[in-house]
Amino acid sequence: MNNVALKANSGNKIANRKVVSDTLLGLANVNKDILVLTSDSRGSASMVPFAEELPDQLVEVGIAEQNLVGIAAGLAASGKKPFVASPACFLSMRSIEQIKVDVAYSRTNVKLIGISGGVSYGALGMSHHSVQDLAVTRAIPGLHVMMPADRHETKKMIEALIDYDTPVYLRIGRNPVEDSYLNDDYHFEIGKAVTMKEGNDITIIATGETVRVALDTAEALQNDGVSCRVLNMHTIKPLDEAAIIKAAKETGRIITMEEHSIYGGLGAAVSEVVSQNQPVPMKIIGIPDEPAITGKTPEVFNHYGISAANVSRIAKQMIGN
Amino acid sequence: MVDDLFLKRKAAQIRKDLIKMIYEAGTGHTGSSLSNTDILTALYYGVMNVDPKNPNWEDRDRYVQSKGHAVESYWAVLADKGFFPKDELSTFSQFNSRLIGHPNNKVPGVEMNTGALGHGLSISVGMALAAKMDNKAYRVYTLMGDGEQAEGSVWEAAMSASQYKLDNLIGIIDRNRLQITGSTSDVMSNEPLDEKWRSFGWEVVEVDGNDVVELVNTFKKAPYASGKPTLVLANTVKGKGVSLAENVAGWHHKVPSQEEYEQAMGELTKQLEVLQ
Ligand SMILES: Cc1ncc(C[n+]2csc(CCOP(=O)(O)OP(=O)(O)O)c2C)c(N)n1
Numbered sequence A: 001m002n003n004v005a006l007k008a009n010s011g012n013k014i015a016n017r018k019v020v021s022d023t024l025l026g027l028a029n030v031n032k033d034i035l036v037l038t039s040d041s042r043g044s045a046s047m048v049p050f051a052e053e054l055p056d057q058l059v060e061v062g063i064a065e066q067n068l069v070g071i072a073a074g075l076a077a078s079g080k081k082p083f084v085a086s087p088a089c090f091l092s093m094r095s096i097e098q099i100k101v102d103v104a105y106s107r108t109n110v111k112l113i114g115i116s117g118g119v120s121y122g123a124l125g126m127s128h129h130s131v132q133d134l135a136v137t138r139a140i141p142g143l144h145v146m147m148p149a150d151r152h153e154t155k156k157m158i159e160a161l162i163d164y165d166t167p168v169y170l171r172i173g174r175n176p177v178e179d180s181y182l183n184d185d186y187h188f189e190i191g192k193a194v195t196m197k198e199g200n201d202i203t204i205i206a207t208g209e210t211v212r213v214a215l216d217t218a219e220a221l222q223n224d225g226v227s228c229r230v231l232n233m234h235t236i237k238p239l240d241e242a243a244i245i246k247a248a249k250e251t252g253r254i255i256t257m258e259e260h261s262i263y264g265g266l267g268a269a270v271s272e273v274v275s276q277n278q279p280v281p282m283k284i285i286g287i288p289d290e291p292a293i294t295g296k297t298p299e300v301f302n303h304y305g306i307s308a309a310n311v312s313r314i315a316k317q318m319i320g321n
Numbered sequence B: 001m002v003d004d005l006f007l008k009r010k011a012a013q014i015r016k017d018l019i020k021m022i023y024e025a026g027t028g029h030t031g032s033s034l035s036n037t038d039i040l041t042a043l044y045y046g047v048m049n050v051d052p053k054n055p056n057w058e059d060r061d062r063y064v065q066s067k068g069h070a071v072e073s074y075w076a077v078l079a080d081k082g083f084f085p086k087d088e089l090s091t092f093s094q095f096n097s098r099l100i101g102h103p104n105n106k107v108p109g110v111e112m113n114t115g116a117l118g119h120g121l122s123i124s125v126g127m128a129l130a131a132k133m134d135n136k137a138y139r140v141y142t143l144m145g146d147g148e149q150a151e152g153s154v155w156e157a158a159m160s161a162s163q164y165k166l167d168n169l170i171g172i173i174d175r176n177r178l179q180i181t182g183s184t185s186d187v188m189s190n191e192p193l194d195e196k197w198r199s200f201g202w203e204v205v206e207v208d209g210n211d212v213v214e215l216v217n218t219f220k221k222a223p224y225a226s227g228k229p230t231l232v233l234a235n236t237v238k239g240k241g242v243s244l245a246e247n248v249a250g251w252h253h254k255v256p257s258q259e260e261y262e263q264a265m266g267e268l269t270k271q272l273e274v275l276q
């Protein structure tokens, strides 16, 4: 397991949205039931090539996110495999009742791809940030929630979703992300955390684009003689409770990292498991309870301490050295 | 009375200011902002009662920018009016700036935070309703996009405005017939817009939305019928004033290259020179 993680600097220039689009295009060429739905969002979703190659499999609804999810639910109820691609901020907030009632409650197999998620819209501000989406979606029964770390995981996730019969909310960012995985030669399973790095002194549990930051933190700690485990929790729901309990038992301390509010997301989900099964000291790293500061993703991350420098300092404090 | 030449010069100057902001920041909604520059100029220099020294004056007219993404035109106008120092425009979209990529009411002069389309009209119905309750004479203006008309909430708000007889409310549609993906009639056709709004109980007036003088006159004549809200259907050109961006969907949020920037500024400077 130790050898799945890449050290750093892959130089990747491909954003996960492009990977989603390329993967879906390949699969939809074969399976004509696969549809993509957009809400004046095909450009942001990198779906223009899909629209050009398979125009009959792309449904455009205009700037109407509630209608978007309602139509997807109706299509799914009629045997189609709809993938909705719309900015995470609008999809997870504007359409949330359609997601709760028409998708999750009615058990229609809709895959909801939230694009440009987290703070990746940068200076566009809080209307365009989605740092409450994990909190709301994971509280909806019958909806699964996922967030890939890099392009390799994004591809595996989309492929796994084609025949996965539970509705899913999957969030990706807007910008290219550095790789976390060496390559795609590893076992991916929905609901099973990936141990990116073994360790005994402390565990960092991260999701999405913060997995890369967690790996960098573990490397910094290694240089200081601290053995840090890194778990990639790509599936927020259903949560891999066994991996969390094991980490709590074996390493005694847990830090979580996420591009999400410190309320209700990965940190909350992990602490629900830890506090009820194997209580150990924890620290939740994420976006505090305020409209995020104006800036690009790295500036925002640094400002809020979502960085190797800050998290390794916190880890050492928790360990007591 | 403001004279026509002043208004036209103002609009050209605002266009220069916003192009500079977008170019320097490396981000912004070029086509969208140029599209509604004349509408904003008409409102702020020829129509609305506002006081930059007292931005929260309780009798001020209200403006809610429902198409929040065209914020560059808005920042340029507010700075020029003196709501905040003009040199602050250079912080647009930079780290820790309050001049973000959408209206932000931490900035004096901005009533409401917008950016998610389809919210502005409902908010404005609330403001106009409060004016009626409090017997206040202020008016409420809201600027929407034509692509934005696809949001169901626009029509919920439209219905409530006529129900409450809000003749102090003026809705404006920047009808440039484009949105991000392409032409609005291809993406999600909303025509006939005039008949739709009329059937929702509004008085509809159609104008050249890039003619700042016609716009001022149109706004001043409102309301057109007692007890009815007014919808100004403003026919515009997206990217207006900068030839390479005019009527091109791709310029919705494209940032000019150095060469394009120089061309755009050259054209706008010429437009200003002609207006002597
Ligand atoms: C609820 C919501 N959905 C999607 C967007 C993304 N978005 C920003 S501008 C835009 C197109 C707007 O087109 P239009 O209303 O015609 O405005 P224009 O720029 O042409 O004036 C879209 C889809 C948004 N800001 N809010």
Ligand SMILES: [Mg+2]
Residues within 6 Å of the ligand: B145, B146, B147, B174, B175, B176, B177, B178, B179
């Ligand atoms: Mg438009």
